[in-house]
Amino acid sequence: MKAYIVLVLLILSGYLYSTTRTVALDGSQQYTTIQAAVNASGHGDTILVYPGRYIENVITNGINITIASLYSIDPLQQYIENTIIDGNLESCIKITSGETITINGFTFVNNEMGLNTYSNRTGGILVRYSSLSLFNSVIRNCTAIDAGGLAASTGSSVFLSNVDIYDNKADGGGGSSF
Numbered sequence: 695m696k697a698y699i700v701l702v703l704l705i706l707s708g709y710l711y712s713t714t715r716t717v718a719l720d721g722s723q724q725y726t727t728i729q730a731a732v733n734a735s736g737h738g739d740t741i742l743v744y745p746g747r748y749i750e751n752v753i754t755n756g757i758n759i760t761i762a763s764l765y766s767i768d769p770l771q772q773y774i775e776n777t778i779i780d781g782n783l784e785s786c787i788k789i790t791s792g793e794t795i796t797i798n799g800f801t802f803v804n805n806e807m808g809l810n811t812y813s814n815r816t817g818g819i820l821v822r823y824s825s826l827s828l829f830n831s832v833i834r835n836c837t838a839i840d841a842g843g844l845a846a847s848t849g850s851s852v853f854l855s856n857v858d859i860y861d862n863k864a865d866g867g868g869g870s871s872f
Contacts, residue, residue: 712738719746728752728761728779735759742766743800745776751784754824756791765799765830774799774830781836783812790822798829805837805863814838816845817862825851833859840866 715731716723723744725731729752731741740760752761763777764770779786781804789795802818817836819826826846833843842862846852 712736712740714740714742716742716744717748718744719748732757732759732761743777745773747778747780749780749782751781752779752787754787754789754791754793754795756793758794760796760798761800762797763799769830774801774832777801778803780804780806781814781817783809783837784814785816785820785838786818786836788816788820788822789824789826790820792823794825794827796827796829797831799831801832801834803835806835808835809837812837812839815840817842817864818859819844821846821850821852823847823849825853827853828855828857830856831858833857834861836862838864840864 713735715725715735717725717728717731719726727750728741728743728748729750732752732755735741735757737758740762743761743763745764763773765773765777777799778801783804786802786804804817805812815838817838818833836842842864843859844852
């Protein structure tokens with residue numbers, strides 16, 4: 695019984711000490727890239743992203759976190775439209791190490807120019823052996839070899855709410871693959 699109480703107290707203390715890390719391209723917040731904030735995060739942390747076009751490929755590194763735009767604080771459509779993760783012909787986000795990730799209020803793109811030079815397997819979001827809850831987001835204009843918009847492998851869990859997925863293209867598995 696004592697071991698159980700100690701375990702519960704340790705878990706609760708982890709949640710009590712979670713941190714919100716802020717990201718803005720202009721340097722006005724703690725970080726200028728989402729990946730830098732992810733790298734500094736621990737389990738239970740939240741990454742709050744200000745509007746901008748973030749040209750990067752975010753890898754969640756096996757930690758359970760929330761990545762949210764300002765939409766999560768003030769639900770204005772403009773925050774979804776103006777907080778963009780651009781994978782630049784690669785995957786925008788890879789969630790592949792058994793983590794549980796919540797994402798809220800983004801637009802994901804990786805090929806708005808319609809180029810035919812991509813070599814990535816997935817375009818928008820890849821979920822492998824992990825869990826994703828995606829809210830209030832758009833996945834569009836993503837191109838890949840196997841799954842343009844969203845790919846989830848066996849052993850993954852994906853929950854979508856108020857998510858638009860359109861104008862994605864893949865040579866193999868389709869615009870989205872589950």
